[in-house]
Amino acid sequence: MARRSRRRHGFLLLLLQLTILGAVALIASDLHAQQAPAYAGAWRLDDRNSDTADTVKGLLREAGRNASAPAAASSSGTSPQGAHGSGGHRGGMGRGAGAGGMGGGGMGGGGHMGGGHGGRGGKNASADTDKDDKAQDFRGDYALPPTLEHDNVLLVQQDAQSIQVRFADGQNMDVRLDGQRRQSLAGNAMVAGYREADGMRVSIQYADGSQLEQHWKLAPDGRQLTVLGEWKVPGLGQAVNFRRSYVGLP
Incomplete structure (x- = not known):
């Protein structure tokens, strides 16, 4: 009877030990999943495998030209026709008045006035076209992501729930990995972050309405x-x- 009791006690003790070991392994695995991948450390920009600020500027200009091309085509198809039509219409009115007043010199002068108005209409149309061209050129210039100026070196700290990135100019970007936007970058942006299966997503929204979405891998x-x-x-x-590509510093 005592032997059977000892065996039962030993079995229960072994079962308890296995349960504890399983729980510890599960907790360790969960902590590892929360902390991995580990971004903490110093990172230096790999220039050869990164897009430069000039490259991004060129992409913005190309996108701006593509966006303004339909508007420019529509404008060129309607504005000149409207300008010529207006000028011709006013000129015609002047000639009509002159013909009707051939018997008297006063109305003939009115005919010349009509032609003059037509000419001024043509000049105004030309000036409007020049303004449109300048506006299209200006629309090709867009602001670059502010991070491009200072992201040649990144100092990253990490815990289970957040990431902190320090840029080369000393600014800090605090990212809570819960998907909620919070003020960061010295109050200049709202930042949110969350984990993905293959990395981390960081969303930066600036006060002017511009937005930078980053995928870290x-x-x-x-x-x-x-x-x-x-x-x-x-x-x-x-x-x-x-x-933007980086290599870890020792």
Whole structure:
């Protein structure tokens, strides 16, 4: 009877130990999942595998030209015709008045006045076209993502719930990984972040309405970091995409 009791006690003790070990392994696995991948460390920009500020500027200009091309085509198809029609109509009115007044010199003078108005209409149309051309050129210049100026070195700190990125100019970007937007970057932007299956997503919204979406992804060896950016600016229908690559510093 005592032997049977000892066996039962030993079995229960073994079962308890296995249960504890399983719980510890599960907790460790969960903590590892929360903390991985590990972005913490110092990262230096890999210029050869990164899009430059000039590259992004060119993409913005191309997108601006594509956006303004339909409007420019529509304007060129209607404005000149309207200008010529207006000038011809006013000129015709002047000649009609002159013909009707051939018997008297006063009305003949009125005919000349009508022709003059037609000429002024043509000059106004030309000036409007020049203004449209200048406006189209100006629309091709859009602001670059502010991070491009200072992201050549990133100092990253990380815990289970957040990431902090320090840029080369000393600014800090605090990212809580719960998907909720919070003020960051010295109060100049609202920032949100969350984990994805293959990395991390960071969303930066600036006061002027522009928005930068970043997808952070580590290489399998943990020594290379790729940040894919999607930049949207007000007045431009499509976003431009660019890539910034980093290597870990020892």
